[in-house]
Amino acid sequence: xxxxxxxxxxxxxxxxxxxxxxxxxxxxxxxxxxxxxxxxxxxxxxxxxxxxxxxxxxxxxxxxxxxxxxxxxxxxxxxxxxxxxxxxxxxxxxxxxxxxxxxxxxxxxxxxxxxxxxxxxxxxxxxxxxxxxxxxxxxxxxxxxxxxxxxxxxxxxxxxxxxxxxxxxxxxxxxxxxxxxxxxxxxxxxxxxxxxxxxxxxxxxxxxxxxxxxxxxxxxxxxxxxxxxxxxxxxxxxxxxxxxxxxxxxxxxxxxxxxxxxxxxxxxxxxxxxxxxxxxxxxxxxxxxxxxxxxxxxxxxxxxxxxxxxxxxxxxxxxxxxxxxxxxxxxxxxxxxxxxxxxxxxxxxx
Numbered sequence: 001x002x003x004x005x006x007x008x009x010x011x012x013x014x015x016x017x018x019x020x021x022x023x024x025x026x027x028x029x030x031x032x033x034x035x036x037x038x039x040x041x042x043x044x045x046x047x048x049x050x051x052x053x054x055x056x057x058x059x060x061x062x063x064x065x066x067x068x069x070x071x072x073x074x075x076x077x078x079x080x081x082x083x084x085x086x087x088x089x090x091x092x093x094x095x096x097x098x099x100x101x102x103x104x105x106x107x108x109x110x111x112x113x114x115x116x117x118x119x120x121x122x123x124x125x126x127x128x129x130x131x132x133x134x135x136x137x138x139x140x141x142x143x144x145x146x147x148x149x150x151x152x153x154x155x156x157x158x159x160x161x162x163x164x165x166x167x168x169x170x171x172x173x174x175x176x177x178x179x180x181x182x183x184x185x186x187x188x189x190x191x192x193x194x195x196x197x198x199x200x201x202x203x204x205x206x207x208x209x210x211x212x213x214x215x216x217x218x219x220x221x222x223x224x225x226x227x228x229x230x231x232x233x234x235x236x237x238x239x240x241x242x243x244x245x246x247x248x249x250x251x252x253x254x255x256x257x258x259x260x261x262x263x264x265x266x267x268x269x270x271x272x273x274x275x276x277x278x279x280x281x282x283x284x285x286x287x288x289x290x291x292x293x294x295x296x297x298x299x300x301x302x303x304x305x306x307x308x309x310x311x312x313x314x315x316x317x318x319x320x321x322x323x324x325x326x327x328x329x330x331x332x333x334x335x336x337x338x339x340x341x342x343x344x345x346x347x348x349x350x
Contacts, residue, residue, distance in 0.1 A: 007117065023339055025330040026319040028157070028185075028298050030214035030267060035259035042249050055244040058234070062247045065254035066222050070194055070207070076224055078233045079250075081241045083184060083208045083221030084110055086233070087151070090204065090223070091118045093236035094149055094178055101149040102142055104133060106158060106324025108182065111151045123147055131159040131292060135167050139174035151180040155189050158321070158328045160294025165191040172203050181205045187212030187264060188271070189295035197224050204229055209250060211297060212264050218246045267297050271331040275299055277341045285348045292326075301327040309347055316343040 059079035067074035080086035091114040095101055101115045102123040115122050123145045128134055133152075142150055150171075155162040168191070172179045183205055186192045197205055204225040210216040220242070223233050242250075253260070278291050278299055289303035302325065303309065310322045318340050321328040329340060 007119070011113075011117075021317070022314075023318045023332065023336045025332050025336060025340055026321040026328075027216070028211060028296070028328070028330045029216045030211065030263070030297070031270070031331070031333045031336070032214050032263050032266060034214060034253060035256050035263070038249070038252050038256065041252050042245075045248050045252075046245070049244055049248070051244075053244075054240045055242060055247060057239040057241075059242045059247050062220075062242065062251045062254070063222070065251045066207075069254045069257055069260070070224075072194055072197065072224055073227075075227050076198060076230055078223045078230050078237065079242045079247075080221040080223065080237065081246075082210065082219035083182065083206045083223075085219075085237070085241060086206055086221050086223045087111065087180070087182075088114055089233060089237045090149070090151075090178075090180055091115060091120070093232060095120045099148045100145050101151065102138075102145070102147045102177070103150075104138065104152045106131075106156075106326065108153050108157050109323070120149075127156075127159070131156070131161045133163050133167060133171070135171050135174070138171060142175040142177055147175065147177045149180060150175055150177045151182065153182040153184060154191070155185040155294065155296045157185065157296070158300055158324045158326045160185075160292055160296040160298060160300040160328075162189045162191050162295045165193060168193060169196075172200050175202075177202065179203050184208045184211055185296040188268060188297055191295075194224060198226050201226060201229075204233070209253070212267060213253060213260060214263065215250060215253060218249060220246055220250045267331065270334065270337065271297055271299070273334070274329070274331045274337045274341075277337065278344075281341060281345050281348070284345075288348055289327075298328050298330045301329070303327060309344070312347045313340070313343055316346075318343055 062079050063077040064074045067077050087110055095118050097119045100121040100123050102125055103111045104125045104127055125138055179202055183192055194205055197203055204223055207222045209220040289301045292300040294300055306322045306327045310320055313320055
């Protein structure tokens, strides 16, 4: 009789919260729709799509649009079915069984999952008490442990804290590992290493269209690195990993730079309003929670009863996320943020 191996027996599928009809502040999506005219543009193009043919395996037009938007060479860009797929590609291609990879906890849980499935050795590094990176300690530990792949998000999910560019640069230059720098939230900050990605032979930067660009439904992500690294990524990934419709829609959106910059300003304004309201609540209830300084589209809080708060909010029709010991609240529309803050303060009054 066939049985699953021990590795798979211990895994459980990711099941998102069933939150139909609720205020969704749990997934860090954009609350803005796509720019006007994009869907009409794509609908016209759909008439020319040969649905009986595979998509462009290199997603050339999509990668070109991404490269032009961010000011990087198109030859240094590879597209993925979300950055999640690219994380899997990097773990499967750049790590061999038993080799060491490192994460800096708390961080995005998919890193650890991929390392486990790859049967790699996990070196779990820790952030400081204020959720920052101790660069010297990280360099020393990675080199002593012979880490082959170091992966972390900046700005961090779930802490929202950003590490300054010069510190990340020093880390990249100091370790012998491949550094996978997940900049999923860097559209909300100004500390990206994208402009200098070609200067580092051991750096791969990940970007996504699921946050500031507002295309979470399409599952579009990108890896950016020196040409020789990107060629390796292209060799490992599935040949037809990004479907034709996603390529068309993604290309159309990325070419609307003015619209995207306007949307980013709206998202940042909403995030600042949410943070401001939380600070006001914090003054009324000193010591009940700590609001972390962040540069993302969500707010991160530490509090002793975070799980209980999540359950309370759920009962009020509001979905947030408790992960890594932190409460993570996505910035929503003004009325959604208001509903969350009202319910949060009601909880603190109990």
